[in-house]
Structure formats: structure tokens, C-alpha cells
Amino acid sequence: MERSGDAPPDEVPMVLATEGxxxxxxxxxxxxxxxxxxxxxxRVVDMRALCPDLRVEYADTEGDRAAxxxxxxxxxxWCPWTVADGPDGLVLDTTGSDHLWGGEAAMLxxxxxxxxxxxxxxxxxxxxxxxxxxxxxxxxxxRQICSADQIASxxxxxxxxxxxxxxxxxxxxxxxxLKTIGALAxxxxxxxxxxxxxxxxxxxxxLRLDQAMGRLAEPVSSVEALPRFRAQSRxxxxxxxxxxYLAALCHDLCAQLAQRGFGCRHLxxxxxxxxxxxxxxxxxxxxxxxxxxxxxxLFYDKLERINPGFGFDLITLEAGAVEAVDIVQTRLDGGxxxxxxxxxxxxxxxxxxxxxxxxxxxxRESHVxxxxxxxxxxxxxxxxxxxxxxxxxxxxxxxxxxxxxxxYAVPEGPPVQFIWRRQTHRITRYAGPERIAPEWxxxxxxxxxxxxxxxxxxxxxxxxxxxxxxxxxxRGGDPRWFVHGMFA
Amino acid sequence: MQCMSYLFASRQSANQNQLDTRTIxxxxxxxxxxxxxxxxxGAVGFILSRIQRSAQPVLWVQDRLSGKEAGxxxxxxxNRRWPILRVDVTRAVDVLLAMEDGLRCKGLAAVIGEVWxxxxxxxxxxxxxxxxxxEANGIPCWLIRRATNPDLSAARERWRVASMPSxxxxxxxxxxxxxxxxxxxxxxxxxxxxxxxxxxxxxxxxVDFSAPFRDGAVAExxxxxxxxxxx
Numbered sequence: 001m002e003r004s005g006d007a008p009p010d011e012v013p014m015v016l017a018t019e020g021x022x023x024x025x026x027x028x029x030x031x032x033x034x035x036x037x038x039x040x041x042x043r044v045v046d047m048r049a050l051c052p053d054l055r056v057e058y059a060d061t062e063g064d065r066a067a068x069x070x071x072x073x074x075x076x077x078w079c080p081w082t083v084a085d086g087p088d089g090l091v092l093d094t095t096g097s098d099h100l101w102g103g104e105a106a107m108l109x110x111x112x113x114x115x116x117x118x119x120x121x122x123x124x125x126x127x128x129x130x131x132x133x134x135x136x137x138x139x140x141x142x143r144q145i146c147s148a149d150q151i152a153s154x155x156x157x158x159x160x161x162x163x164x165x166x167x168x169x170x171x172x173x174x175x176x177x178l179k180t181i182g183a184l185a186x187x188x189x190x191x192x193x194x195x196x197x198x199x200x201x202x203x204x205x206x207l208r209l210d211q212a213m214g215r216l217a218e219p220v221s222s223v224e225a226l227p228r229f230r231a232q233s234r235x236x237x238x239x240x241x242x243x244x245y246l247a248a249l250c251h252d253l254c255a256q257l258a259q260r261g262f263g264c265r266h267l268x269x270x271x272x273x274x275x276x277x278x279x280x281x282x283x284x285x286x287x288x289x290x291x292x293x294x295x296x297x298l299f300y301d302k303l304e305r306i307n308p309g310f311g312f313d314l315i316t317l318e319a320g321a322v323e324a325v326d327i328v329q330t331r332l333d334g335g336x337x338x339x340x341x342x343x344x345x346x347x348x349x350x351x352x353x354x355x356x357x358x359x360x361x362x363x364r365e366s367h368v369x370x371x372x373x374x375x376x377x378x379x380x381x382x383x384x385x386x387x388x389x390x391x392x393x394x395x396x397x398x399x400x401x402x403x404x405x406x407x408y409a410v411p412e413g414p415p416v417q418f419i420w421r422r423q424t425h426r427i428t429r430y431a432g433p434e435r436i437a438p439e440w441x442x443x444x445x446x447x448x449x450x451x452x453x454x455x456x457x458x459x460x461x462x463x464x465x466x467x468x469x470x471x472x473x474x475r476g477g478d479p480r481w482f483v484h485g486m487f488a
Numbered sequence: 489m490q491c492m493s494y495l496f497a498s499r500q501s502a503n504q505n506q507l508d509t510r511t512i513x514x515x516x517x518x519x520x521x522x523x524x525x526x527x528x529x530g531a532v533g534f535i536l537s538r539i540q541r542s543a544q545p546v547l548w549v550q551d552r553l554s555g556k557e558a559g560x561x562x563x564x565x566x567n568r569r570w571p572i573l574r575v576d577v578t579r580a581v582d583v584l585l586a587m588e589d590g591l592r593c594k595g596l597a598a599v600i601g602e603v604w605x606x607x608x609x610x611x612x613x614x615x616x617x618x619x620x621x622x623e624a625n626g627i628p629c630w631l632i633r634r635a636t637n638p639d640l641s642a643a644r645e646r647w648r649v650a651s652m653p654s655x656x657x658x659x660x661x662x663x664x665x666x667x668x669x670x671x672x673x674x675x676x677x678x679x680x681x682x683x684x685x686x687x688x689x690x691x692x693x694x695v696d697f698s699a700p701f702r703d704g705a706v707a708e709x710x711x712x713x714x715x716x717x718x719x
Contacts, residue, residue, distance in 0.1 A: 488533025
């Protein structure tokens with residue numbers, strides 16, 4: 001779907017591949033590759049045998065999906081009710097809109113022209129039901145149009161996969177000798193229903209046939225296009241500092257947002273320089289907001305990153321990721337509550353220090369101490385699964401365990417004394433060991449187990465020490481000792 | 489021994505009769521904490537025990553050197569007291585900026601900052617700003633300062649905390665039990681400075697303060713009070 005300037009010439013066989021169960025499989029192929037006999041969803045290595053000079057690129061399915069979502073909104077030019085259908089299709093409910101384009105035939109021609117201008121090839125069909133239109137667009141003639149009383153006759157010659165069935169069901173129907181939709185429709189209904197009584201809708205030919213014939217309703221539920229919010233100020237002559245204009249832009253944008261009842265989570269400030277370059281600054285918020293002062297403050301000391309060049313004469317401020325926000329008054333005096341203030345604090349800190357450095361700790365399911373604690377970005381709104389801590393743990397943990405020199409009475413026992421950061425700590429009391437085995441599904445082979453001790457030295461400081469490995473575990477030499485944390 | 493400790497306890501209570509031990513370290517203002525050494529987590533444990541359990545988060549700001557030298561807090565050990573919002577910064581200036589920003593927000597349970605050494609940004613003015621901001625919103629603010637000496641500061645309370653050998657473990661004679669700290673409030677604006685032995689009772693989640701036991705001359709007034717009590 002994505003157009004790019006470096007597309008290979010059409011005579012070079014080329015495929016897009018995705019990861020399959022046994023290596024890459026073919027996701028899409030160009031015309032030359034299809035002529036060479038490549039099949040969809042076959043393994044790339046097998047198809048290379050057929051066509052040695054095959055060019056393979058990895059498919060960007062996420063990008064395709066996003067492009068299709070944009071195309072759904074773009075297709076509203078023909079009718080107001082559009083929705084994506086699978087990974088490669090669009091469904092348009094053109095009821096009552098086709099006469100605006102001079103009839104259904106003229107509308108299909110217009111669609112094909114417009115899509116080809118975008119660089120897209122399209123198979124088009126018009127039918128009274130979703131299922132029939134799907135079948136005609138993919139398996140029917142060129143720009144086939146079907147009226148309500150012709151559905152059965154027009155679908156009859158099409159092959160069975162045109163009913164949107166899964167591969168296994170298609171194979172089963174072929175083994176039963178049912179190759180066309182007509183043959184399937186001529187079957188007595190009762191044995192067919194009985195045969196597929198347990199099958200779900202995508203694998204049930206009876207239900208799929210009913211959908212295509214209009215006996216089973218299949219409404220099109222459309223997605224709503226979010227409005228775009230944008231404020232701009234054109235300047236009479238180029239300037240170098242956007243700060244004086246920022247407050248007015250924020251107020252303008254927030255007034256637009258408030259009027260439609262929306263809040264934004266991203267803000268993009270762009271300055272258009274006189275030499276044709278565009279310089280942008282982006283900020284994000286943790287909760288949708290339309291408070292002009294708050295949004296303006298997020299740009300604090302970020303404006304310096306704009307490279308003004310020889311000056312700029314157009315500033316735009318655009319709201320991204322808009323969401324509907326209701327006006328909520330939680331307190332009688334109209335003041336803001338703690339949650340809102342907290343969200344704003346996170347926004348300000350994130351804007352100033354970066355999202356990587358403003359985090360929330362969460363507990364993870366692991367016995368290995370450094371993996372028992374994870375960090376999520378504070379600006380996202382992810383709720384982590386709660387897990388339990390069963391044993392006593394230190395309140396501080398060193399970033400990396402630090403190796404210490406240890407004196408011990410028995411090799412497997414607790415240390416008597418250790419030297420850490422050039423200081424000698426004599427151990428007076430200890431608790432342990434608590435053995436923590438390596439997680440073999442994560443750790444490298446040969447990782448040694450750890451025996452943790454809570455040890456108190458002669459001045460009363462409490463440390464969390466561990467011995468890595470045992471003397472005769474065959475995974476290296478003598479075990480080493482580390483300090484990993486401190487107790488209160 | 490018991491007699492002596494009783495004697496000192498009575499003196500302490502006479503000296504500190506206007507100070508309720510439940511309010512020690514509970515001021516809703518800026519407090520500075522000077523741990524005895526960087527590797528001593530007792531000071532942090534004392535601060536944690538002084539911030540009340542709540543559903544509101546605690547903002548924890550740390551500069552890079554503190555994190556390297558003294559480690560970072562460890563959530564499994566904090567016993568789910570409050571949610572935490574952690575900010576990692578490189579410079580001490582940024583620690584102060586983030587703390588001040590946090591003190592502006594009423595939705596926090598407390599603000600804790602850790603600064604290593606004596607950065608030029610952390611002067612009297614900076615601490616005064618923090619103190620005023622903290623008092624304006626009534627949010628406790630703790631500034632942990634390591635590898636430095638207490639110099640000029642506007643902190644309303646200044647503490648020095650060192651770990652002491654822990655209380656006996658109830659079941660295991662060789663294991664350390666509940667932590668004990670020697671707590672020294674050496675400068676205080678609203679209450680009287682003092683020195684205590686704080687024992688954290690992990691079962692009840694509270695801190696018991698008692699007078700420190702020390703060898704020294706008995707003050708003049710001690711006998712008088714005792715005589716009056718006896719007579």
C-alpha cells in the first residue's frame with residue numbers, strides 16, 4: 001500500500017514476506033512473481049527453487065494497517081459510512097449516495113480512477129449485501145454490479161472461497177464435491193446445517209451463504225473520524241523566538257478543543273523557516289488536557305531546541321491524540337483535585353527530563369531480586385499486575401552488585417568479616433542463607449545460584465550479601481561474594 | 489543498668505515533656521537528613537517510617553551519584569506503603585527543580601530528594617524555596633544529603649541518623665531483629681532538639697522512641713526531680 005520511490009521495476013519478481021511457523025512465508029507478490037507461479041503463504045525457500053532471482057523484502061503489516069485506516073477516512077469522499085474489512089479491504093455503505101456520482105457504474109469508475117491516482121489497484125463490486133460485494137470484488141468480473149434479485153444468479157458461478165471461508169472448510173467442501181456457490185446453494189439445507197452445526201461463523205458455509213444472500217443481517221458499523229485541531233499565527237516578518245506567540249496559540253487551540261469537548265495528549269509545535277525548512281517540538285501529557293497554561297508550561301526550556309535559522313514567519317500548534325473529555329467538577333468550590341494535579345506534575349517532569357527518567361516501579365513475578373522490580377513510564381496509563389512479596393527484602397538495592405572480599409569459617413556458611421569499599425565490616429549477626437536459583441528460561445547456561453544472607457556488622461549496619469555459586473558446583477572456580485543491598 | 493536507664497528516662501521525659509514522641513519527624517516542612525555514611529540505609533528507613541501510609545504517591549528524586557554510591561530504593565522492600573514516582577536526574581540542580589515542581593502538587597504524600605556532596609546550587613536560597621513551598625501546601629519534604637557537612641540551610645529540621653545494632657530477634661538468637669537507629673535532631677525550628685534511640689516495630693509498623701543510654705555525669709536537676717517524685 002505504501003508508495004515509495006525505490007519500488008523495483010515490474011518485471012523483477014518480488015515478494016513481501018512475513019515470519020511463518022517454519023521461516024518466512026510469502027505475504028504479497030508482484031505481477032512478475034505471480035506469473036512465475038509463486039503461491040501466497042508458501043515458504044520463501046520453496047518458492048526460491050521455482051524462481052531463483054526472487055527478491056524478498058519483509059512486509060510492514062503494521063504500516064499497512066495504519067495506511068488502510070487512513071484510507072477508510074479518505075474514502076468518506078464517496079459516502080459517509082466506511083469501514084475497513086480485513087487487512088486489505090474497504091466496505092462502503094453507498095445506499096443513497098450513488099446518485100450523487102451519476103449512478104453506481106459511474107461511481108465505480110470514479111473510485112477506480114481516484115485509487116489509481118494514489119497508486120493503488122482495486123477490485124470493485126457493488127451488491128446489496130456485504131458478503132456478496134466481498135465475493136464480487138475479489139472473484140467477480142470487472143466492476144460488477146448486482147441488484148437485489150440477481151444475487152443468487154451472479155454468485156452461483158463463483159468458487160467457494162468467495163464466501164469468506166477458512167482454508168480447512170474450503171478444502172472440506174472441495175472434498176465433498178461442492179466447488180461453486182451455486183452447487184452449495186442447491187444442496188438441501190438440513191444435512192448441510194447438521195454437518196456444520198458446531199462450526200463458528202467464519203467456518204460455517206450455511207451462515208456465510210445466508211449472509212451473502214441477505215437472509216442474515218450483517219450491518220456495517222462505521223468508525224468516527226476525530227476532528228483535527230490546529231492553531232497558527234502568521235507573522236508579518238521573520239522572527240527568531242516563538243515564545244511570545246506561544247501563549248496566544250495555546251489559548252486559541254484550547255478554545256477550539258473546549259468548544260468541541262475534546263482534550264489532547266500530544267502537542268506539535270512547528271515553525272516554518274524562511275529558508276523552507278520546518279523545525280518541530282513535541283510534548284506529551286499523561287491525561288488528555290485542554291488547559292492552556294498547563295500546555296504552555298510543557299514547552300518550558302524546550303523552545304531552545306528549535307533551530308530558527310534566519311528566522312521563521314509561520315508558527316503552527318497542532319493537537320495530536322485527541323480524546324473526548326467531559327467537564328468534571330469534583331469539588332464544590334471548583335478547585336482541582338489531587339489526581340489532576342498529579343497528572344500535570346507527571347507531564348511537567350516528563351517534558352523537562354524525558355519520559356525515560358520519570359518512572360513508576362512495579363512488582364514483577366520473579367525471585368531474582370533485580371528482576372522482581374520493573375519500571376514503567378509514568379506518562380503511560382498502564383496498570384501492572386500486582387504480585388506479592390513473600391520474604392523480607394532490603395529497602396535499597398545497588399545498581400550492580402559489588403564484589404567484596406570475605407573471610408568465612410565454613411565455605412557454605414555465613415561470612416565472618418568482609419571488606420567493601422576499603423572498609424572492614426565484622427559481622428555480628430546474620431540470617432540466612434536464602435537460596436535463589438537462576439531462572440534457566442532467562443539466564444545464560446552456567447549461571448550460578450545465589451545464597452543470600454542478611455548480615456549485621458559491628459556498627460549496626462545491615463547488608464544483603466550473597467555468595468554466587470557453590471565450591472563444587474562445577475561452574476567456575478571459587479564462589480565470589482557480593483553486596484547487593486542494604487536493610488533499614 | 490535498669491536503674492540507670494530508668495533514671496535517664498525520667499530526665500529525658502522531664503526535658504522533653506512538651507514533645508510528644510508521636511510527632512517526632514512529622515513536620516510538614518523541609519527536613520534535612522544527614523546519614524552517617526553512604527552505605528547506611530538506616531536514615532532512609534527512618535524517613536520511610538515517618539511518612540504516613542497513603543494511597544497518594546511519593547515523589548522520589550535522585551541524582552546520579554547518589555544512585556551509584558548508595559543504591560536506589562527497592563520496591564519489594566518498601567512493603568507497599570505508597571505508590572512511588574521516581575525521577576532520575578544527573579545534576580543536583582535538576583533534583584531541586586523536580587522537588588520544587590513536586591511540592592507545587594497537592595496530590596503527593598511526600599517528596600524525597602537525594603543529593604550527593606555539596607553542589608553550589610544547593611545553598612540557603614534553594615533550601616528556603618523548598619521550605620516555603622513545602623509549608624504552603626503542607627507536604628512533608630525530605631532532603632537526604634550524603635558526603636557533606638551540615639552548613640547553612642533553611643531546613644526547619646535537621647537530622648543525623650545512624651544504624652545501631654538491632655533488637656533481638658524473637659525466634660533466632662543469631663539473626664538481626666527489628667532495626668534500631670540513633671536519631672539526632674540537632675537543629676529544629678518548631679520543637680526542641682534531642683537525641684533518641686528509635687526502634688522500628690515491624691509487626692505493629694510503628695517507631696518507639698526512647699532515650700539513648702550513655703555514660704556521663706548525672707545532671708544536677710535529676711536528683712531533685714527524683715527526690716520530689718519520691719517525697
